[in-house]
Amino acid sequence: MNEHIEDTCIICGERKSEGIHIVSEFICDACESEMVHTEVQEDKYHFFIHQLKQIWVQKNA
Template structure:
């Protein structure tokens, strides 16, 4: 479910400022990255990148 925000947020995955996406904990993931992540197979070469970027959410939360 996408959230239409009043301001641009920076996506923790792609680093771009976007208006629509989701918030997980205190971080933002844009609609484009969210869609790509859910379609990415675990055998895809981009899968480890997504995992690495998602781990940043928990590291920032616990910092």
């Protein structure tokens, strides 16, 4: 039996099994891909920055 451990993505809030861990937080593959292809001038870029800041807030809490 092949069980996949799911984590909640800090970006989209969905539970997924594929992605990366940064410090103690998880970013799913889909969000990671969208982030690296988002231009700085796009509105979504600022959302990603805000969500990523939560990694450091939670680490230092």
